Amino acid sequence: MNRRRKQRLFAVSAAFVLLAAAIGVMLYSLNDSIDVFYTPSEIHNGKEATGNKPIVGQRLRIGGLVVPGSINRANDSLNVSFDLVDTGPKVKVEYNGILPDLFREGQGIIATGELKTPTLIVAHEVLAKHDEEYMPPELAEQLKGMNQFKPANAKDTKAGQY
């Protein structure tokens, strides 16, 4: 091998090693920050397709409708708890902090947090979108045919935007 070829071989293999390392790091770090989305019924019964149930201690996202009358605010702190529901049984969510502007009874919300017991989630983030007709698509799919849910007319729905 002449000098030029050697250099080229070196460059190519260096690029490969770097690329492999980069993908490795990326996948590793992805593994830590993926949050799987569940609905309240899926937390009770497992995912429909796979039957997978979340394990206690797992980080996850949950989306559902806030059950009217279930919001319970502590008297001396910002602790709050509420129930979420879709088509099946309820799940309790606990949160410490300020709820978003559009959080209210009957509203679809998404919370991210940790599963503490099989039906209790301690959330570190609660999101309600910036439009009162807004329904997270993931949730809308799950709720088709439910009474509380008014199917969104695409023309009239206006999500928040720039």
Add this chain to the structure above:
Amino acid sequence: MIAELGNVTLVIALVLSILLAIYPLWGAQTNNPTLMSLARPLAIGLFVFTLIAYIALTHSFIVDDFSLSYVAQNSNSKLPIYYKITAVWGGHEGSFLLWVLIFAIWTVAVALFSNGIPEKMLARVLSVLGMVSISFYLFMLITSNPFDSMLPFFPVDGRDLNPLLQDFGMIIHPPMLYMGYVGFSVAFAFAIAALIGGQLDSTWARWSRPWTIAAWAFLTLGLALGSWWAYYELGWGGWWFWDPVENAAFMPWLAGTALMHSLAVTEKRKVFKSWTVLLAIAAFSLSLLGTFLVRSGVLVSVHSFASDPARGLFILGLLVVVIGGSLLLYALRASQLKSVGRYDLFSREMMLMGNNVLLCAATVVVLLGTLFPLVHKEIGLGSISIGAPFFNQMFTLLVVPFVFFLGVGPLTRWKKQKPSALKHQLLLAFFLAFSAGVVVIFSYDEYSQLALLGITMSFWILVATVLEVRQRVASPLKDETTYQTLKKLTPSHWGMVFGHVGFAVCLIGITLVSNYEKEMDVRVKIGQTLQMADYDIKFIGVESIKGPNYTADRGIFDIYKHGILINHLEPEKRFYTVQQMPMTEAGIHTTLTRDLFIAMGEPLKGGDWAIQLYYKPFVVWIWGGAFIMSIGAAFSISDKRYRIKKIAQFTRRTKSKTTSAANLEPSVAKESTL
């Protein structure tokens, strides 16, 4: 009536863009000067008719023409007049009209301010822009026409503009962002025109450089404004959320930054040619991808527009055509893209290549993080989301080598650099940067490795930049003062200095605010005093007020530092009556070294309030840095090298075409204001 006019002008604009796409290109291929000369008038016509359509829509907003469904959905008779004008881009259809108008502005700017570029090249560039505009006008007329009428049944009043958008930041953020987004189409058009013409020497790089830098500057400002707006308007106190739509705008920025640097290498050293062409294609494709993500409704985001599958499909199709077509063209011409220059392993070329590779890696990270959840869901594995920790982790890893190259790059020579010659400077820079890092970290009460790293990196850039300027000044002619040599540095050199300093400033802000911010969600009683950092914040009370289209609870807070009253903040909790939507209007006290941020949460039992309190050190530096970067871009564009006269001389030399320099003077003046 006016609305119908808008409709008609849009159709005319579509026809003009079809003509623009065909005739000049045909002329350039068949050497027909008459056809080529059509490019300019067609571009001007395109702009004029689009402008008329835009004015027609604005007029409909001002006179409250609720027979247009777009106006009815985004305006209200009670909306203040300035928000009526900005509500034009408050929804999908109108913002797309603004997008198309800005596209036409770039097209007409290229047509008017490119006197020095050979007629053939210009004809091809404008034709490519014409092709892209065909798809935009078609998209608008078919799937999202803002002039769609609701006649004969129309509402008495409109549904009002989304309250989040009733704000100053909203007035300037979208136009800036679109200027940047759309601006990359010019770089794309130049690259494609060069490929079509087979004229792949480095001259096209010189022509497209100022346009690319201009687009990049607008995108930088647009992103900074968006981040600032989210910070003060959304009331979450954050300035970047890795929201998919932010990512959609961030990807073209990353690719554009790489393109800007790679163009410099191609122009000066005639290497990296194919790489630059690919980057130009990538930057524009990522802009289109961003459009697709935002407007198709595939994303769950604060920003997403009302979804309609037809729109998504259209843009997806366009994306496939653009990427496929340009890559095919590239493949056909790639053999001619031989780079002639040679360079060593340690040279400025290699430093810039390192910077490019890292920027591309960052783009891939964002792309992956944004698209992965979509793919995951589409192939039936269920919904997932990728959180901010992923992006933060990856960017922390990528920024370290990036900053290293950024510091070393400008100090290195082109072609070949002796490492020993730089050793002292680099050691000095590292020593100074590290000391600065230690000093800054010890001025805060807690130690953080990441903060030390971030501050060291920022000062590494700053010190290296100073050393670089000193290096330039160090070998003056005998009788020159330092000031005279400083004055001799070119504007584009100052552009680089400002760009890099701006990045360092931004990095300082990001480091300090991420590591040393303080947050408090608390329940307060009237009269209670809270403590945060050196400040005492006293809750005086709440009053009810009434705005033009909202009612609000206004909290009153006095802020004391060491017992002295320094400020008074009045955050509001608003309720917009038409949309029945609550909104948080934060109270923010800004100084150069910290922000105090108070947001009203919710009223609690017994007159108490839940409030959110933030202490954010150096947060304005983030946006300040972006602003400094754009100033750098403005310097670069103003460089004489890019002025028409110089290029005209160049053309005259190569084509012996005589142009009177006097004729060019006015457009020179105009271009420098761009």
